[in-house]
Amino acid sequence: MEHIVLDDTNIVAADIAQTLLSKLNGVDIVKSQLHERVYRILQQWTGSHQVNNIGPTIYYKLLYYSLYNSMADEIGEKDFELFLKTHIQKGDACQYFETTVVYGGIIS
């Protein structure tokens, strides 16, 4: 019971992370050792949210900037902030990124 109540793994997020990474495949964005390291950490992330995990930080930053770059220019900065406060932004992110196209390192 404790095992379930204290669980910190998000399997859906791990799935979305892999989808995002697959989109980056073949795109020339891994430009430095640091990029490569970040890429690898996310690739190996299982969805766990332990205090020492770096995967979640990379994942949420990547998710945030993906959404921001996709939407803020269209709906505006303030509405984007509001959008983040609703449940719609948590919608079907997995499907959303399936259809995402990466242009020169900028996700749109």
Add this chain to the structure above:
Amino acid sequence: MKILKRIFWSLVLLIGGLLLFVSVFLFFQKELFGSKTLDVDKFFRTLGIAQHAEKSAQIFMSGPDTQTKKDVLAYLEGVNQYITRGRSRLEFMMLKIPKETFTVKDLFLIVDYISFNFQMGFKTDPLLTRMHDKLGDEYFKDIQYSHTRALKRDSIQLIPTISELSIPVELEKYLPVSIWSGSNSWAISSSRSISGKPLLSNDTHIGIQQPAVWYEAYLECPGFRFYGNFLAGFPFAPIGHTEHHGWGLTMLENDDIDFFKEKVSPDDTTLVYSKDHWDKISFRLETIKVKDSADVKINCRSTHHGPICSDVMPEFQRMTNAPVSVCWTFLNFNNNLMDATWKLAHANNLPEFREAVSMVAAPGLNIVYADRFDNIARYTAAKFVIRPDSVSADMLLDGSGKDDWLGYYDFSVNPKEENPELGFVLSCNNPPSLDSMNLFPGYYVPEDRFARLKHLMGEAEV
């Protein structure tokens, strides 16, 4: 009953200060905190929360003399004992708040206020309408927004919009009770537990706040043992267990709120169109006493749909010149959560518990149940709205009649599970059933926590 009464009193003594904090905010908010919170007050007054609570209290008190009523009055007596005989608290002296005793209406007001907390629609619908009118259907397809059914609608001509922060979001900064979100609850039958007994788990999530609004309490007197999580100012526990059964809850997040753009008569601005005739707008004058300045008088207007909220929500004023009213299940029914929660605790079997669940109109709840006879269940407690097929529940609707609500679904069609073969039931604010996209639109949280919990349940016995 004397003993029960005494238990209530002692409980109340324990939580007195905390309760007063919440309620003081409700009743004297404006007078206490000055013009900073004026917008909050205007918003609540326009919605008519106080009138709703008063009416609910009146109906409750004029009803039969049930045990529920006796218990509410005993609780109230305890609160007032504390106020009149207890020591004066420092924060009250500092803020110069006079001692005033509570009434039944005050208890209903607290329940009403807490219920308001769940209103996702107030911030989501204006945003989606703005996005839709600026960017069109295609954009919604892109973001895979599928919680709503038909997105296609007759275009309502909007004034070009400037993005604005939403008033309900601003309000959250000033409210003393944090917004609730992210709860999990599950129950398993004996077939899956190592102990051979059913298990129930519930972790309700609410933002961090001080003083805390939840408190745990154990009540025992001859013939009655109860352990539960109570809310300050509300006599009965929303979550708890008896010797016979236990239950937990998560917010359902069903969409029981719609905004209507009213069609005002060109000849008379006090008339709005409804299906085939012109309907009078009702008025209510409210005076707000402000601590650091003169009284503020506001005119609260209502149509047949509900309060005209565009008067206090500039996000609507920027969309349209027409008044926008809000139709909200919560305001359309009297608050009977006192009766419902009392019955949840006193149910003797599954049908009685189900009966208590069916009383809840709003806010929508997922209720997870387990009893010592190895029954487990998950219910959706809400009055689900029946809308015309053409209506998208997340958009600003046409107020002239064609988009009007058609009624509410009978409780028998509410999604539920009773003793499922799998041997477990789960609830994580997720959509309540597979076809929920069609029948029951809502602001449901996606499957993340639900998927994980289901996965863990499949792994092993618990």
